[in-house]
Amino acid sequence: MRECASLSGTTEEELERVLTKVNKLNTRITTLKDTNNFDCKKQMRINPTEQTRCVTFGVDIQTLRVPGAEPFQVSCDSKFAGNGWTVIQRRLDGSVNFNRNWEEYKNGFGDLRGEFWLGLEKLHLMTKFRPHELYIQLEDFKNQKRYALYSNFRIGTEAQSYELLSVGEYSGDAGNALDTRDRFTAKNMKFSTPDRDNDKVSYSCAAEFESGWWFNECYSW
16 A cells, blocks of 8 residues: 655654545555565566456556456556555545445545545455555655555455454654554554444544544544
8 A cells, every 4th residue: 555644853643643634635645566476577468367466567557356356447556666556545636535434435436547445345355365565655735755665464354344454564754654553553453434433432533534444543633
């Protein structure tokens, strides 16, 4: 996955809050990459009936065929962090409403060439069979960019409320917002939407922030 945060000199907690208040950002891009070693040249010649990951260079729309799911289209992007990244979320200009219900976050919504969310069920199936890195790139309105890279991103089934099972090791300069090891950590949390509250506080963080996420406790401003 990929997201971008901003503002030099901010504390890690403030950067974590930025991840939640995504409407304050100019760009938020989240991508996944299969971490299995592979020969890029061979992948360029892959049988289209067996393609389970983004394989070409540049930016384009491809069709993936992941075990357990019907073929689905994804946005592939190689310009931010190298080849092989599947964009799972993009937020740019507020043109798409992310205040959606559980079914919409499960199945995905938006425009693959603009703002969108790929869908929790697809993410579960993608990360179930192969290890994936998560890359988050954040960019503010002054074009300042930050990133967070996680070595092993994996989420559970719908019966587990798509719990964030693993993020792996963190690197980057945006702050480790997914595994803060405090009451705000997203790791091991179930996914919440405005109509399905799975966080650990008496009120709904998803309803307050008008967005689905692996909320633990809500951030205060």
